[in-house]
Amino acid sequence: MVISLTESYIDSLAPNAGAMKNGRDLVKKNSFPVLRITADGTLLFGECKGSGKDPYRCSVDFIQPNSPLSRCSCPSRQFPCKHTLGLMYACAMGKPFEQAEMPPDIAEKRDKSEKREEKKKEAEAAAANGASPAKRKVNRSTLTKKMKAQLDGLTLLEKLVLQTVQSGLGSLNKKSVQLFEEQAKELGNYYIPGVQAELRRLIGLLNEEENKEEVYTQAIQQLIRLHSLVKKGRSYLERRIADPDMPMETETALEELLGHAWQLAELKEYGRTKPSAELLQLSFLSYTDQAKGEYADAGWWADLQDGTIHATRHLRPFRAAKAIKEEDTVHAVVQTEELFQYPGELNARVRWEKNSYRDPNSQDYKTVKQFAAASYPDVIKQVKTVIKNPLADRNPVVLIAFTALERAGDGLVFRDAQGKPLPVSANVIETPVRAESLFPLLPAEELENQAALVMFQHDADSGRLSVQPMSIITDSRIVRLLY
Template sequence: MTSLTEAYIDSLAPNAGAMKNGRDLVKKNSFPVLRITADGTLLFGECKGSGKEPYRCSVDFVQPDSPLSRCSCPSRQFPCKHTLGLMYAYALGKPFEQAEVPPDIAEKREKADKREEKKKEAETAEANGEAPVKRKVNKSALTKKMNAQLEGLSLLEKLVLQTVQAGLGGLNKKSVQLIEEQAKEMGNYYIPGVQAELKGLLLLLEEEGNREAVYSQAIEQLIRLHSLVKKGRSYLEQRLADPEMPMDTETTLEELLGHAWQLAELKEYGRIRQSSELLQLSFLSYTDQAKGEYVDAGWWVNLQDGTIHATRNLRPFRAAKAIKEEDTVHAVVQTEELFQYPGEVNARVRWEKGTFRDASGLDYKAAKAFATASFPDVVKQVKNVIKNPLADRNPVMLIAFHSLEKVGDSFVFKDVQGKPLPINTEMIETPAKVETILPLLQADDLQDQAALVMFRHDVESGRLTAQPMSIITDSRVIRLLY
């Protein structure tokens, strides 16, 4: 508990407002009861609220790296301002009375210990070669859900065909309104991923400006929707015929249909790696209007094999204030278990427990060593990915470049063979433009280094372009997006 500092408590807060509100509670002496257990693993007390009864709040440090906050208040924020205030009170030196663990928390601890014990027993059994116990499938509920999903895909197919037959140029306000109504109706068929893709088309059609560019993107989206109908229907029909059939864990099809993967499922399907070390190479927060959420995205290199992973912290608009916003990580993260979501490239990862260590020159050199040196090779790899209409349109790769040069009004990467790779600085919208940052870098940063780049196929020109996200040298990561 001696390490409970204000800075650490700040890092736990979901947003700046929660930090301020928690501190204000301490300043207003809103905690008539402040208590701590003899071993220092539990802070608990009472905080004055708007009602007659005070809120009962506690922070359990029985697992020091993962403090568990509990409060009787109705707030959806986690931790809430009351538990933050409780911690600030301790960090600011307020007097805490020593007391025994309350019975309700002792009971919760006992249940948590039993869950942990069962988890360890399962891990031991797995290590001894025993087959893990599979979750039972409710065949009746699954069949009902998949039939509804198939019905939703049929509706989408009709809409796509009608749109193509009418022609994009023939779309009018009434046509766009029909698509909007269909997008809302998709919410009744258990296919939120499909619904988001249809909303993506709608957002494109509502854009103002260069209609030819909009139509090119809309055609690309219609092809994606058509492919989603075909592959989704084939997959669901196979699972209907055999409900025991394993879920697709190689592609993002389940996620595109709307399945939210649970960590237990990923572990059951073997989508887990032990003892990984990750170095974050780039970070970006953006808004996904089609899905109605804010996204905090990070791209990481696995220092053991060079795989480029992605993390995504999703904050739905309706619950954004209650979910902690993630930020850039400069340290190397060491995970006990790394859960990997299905995906062809830049698969999303998550971890429950991890420790941090300072990144060193050896880590940066290790990351550079994994960069692909031949541009024709990396272009071939990207093309193999994006030829699938349902694949990520913007794969991220680590490339080694011999030089980063300005040619005319634009920039270009060149590999050791002099092969060029055009740079597109307009792919990702950020306050600071990449073209304004690059001239500020030292000459050594632009020669014989590695770069994390996001690729995009320009439908109109038919060319691949790359958006630089960061430059990796032997001593640092230069982040170009923020």
């Protein structure tokens, strides 16, 4: 038998704890009257009793051992569903499977999948030999119509921003905020979900009841961001409408801010791929994005080849959160076959389809430390250049070296080799446990001559930059400070 399943491995495939329990319960209740396996052991299939008179037909295909494909006739939106999880648990628990021929419908699907894989390999081979990749076909008329609608949406937003600035934030009341909410809903008709989310961020600030002075400062910054998004978005869309063959913007995140969801084929077409990479996750955090209506599982990774700090974001819309598997902390080194890099500035988002894992070692940690920025004035200059752009990430993440983490006045500071300080803040990301309460628990040697992954914050009123420590990297381990 080719496949060798363990319950812990099946747990890792489940979208949530409920699906794990339900899958196991199906096995315990003997809900599988039919359990079958192909002679080569690459396909599990069978039938599971459901709520109706007809059983659900389910299967798990291991033709690609590291990426099993689950199929089920049930209406569940979870993937894998409890029936296919139960099928795998039955195998892991030693239930008897009858050897049988592969069902014709699955054989047909395999054949189509193999043909697609062959075409993909042919395209990759052609690209390796210098041939230009085939460009995707785009319906110009449909694209132009969409971009004109986006322009109309930006015009609607611009009127709202200008009216707000002219009347002043102090004049806003509940009726004004209600109008904002109606306008945000209206923007959903103009193909600019990114812009819509930015307006909702402003509404969220205006609904805050406490710390009005601080909220108004943040609201002003958000209005500046919205105005810049309107201005740059309009200029970009007008140029693309005038020249439909004009390439998409790939140096900044403008397309994504407008709401474009990049396809991997597009990233490949624009050359935003890397043949292979080794990535080590330095920090991980799950948070709720109310403005976009989704949960996000975010990771920050060091590229062991060049030290670049990449970000990953696994998004789970509120409406489908139960059906989508949550991401978790990764302690292994991820070795990707091909790394896709999204447009962006300092911490561009990445993604991969195929990868393998290996255990990290002390050399990996030392490699990360070697890439850490040694001069704080240089780091601050780099960060200031980024945040000058109103559309850039407000909280860039940087890997810094430090000789000491020490108390200065009422707070803490990192110090570089020249003794330059970098103030530590705890206000960037709200966490149940503050990082400074964890530092006394660490050995003294881990707070000297190490590296730290930090997230920057800019105080608009004082002009002061500070950082929140996300992790500390030593020669032997990564100390994660966000949970």
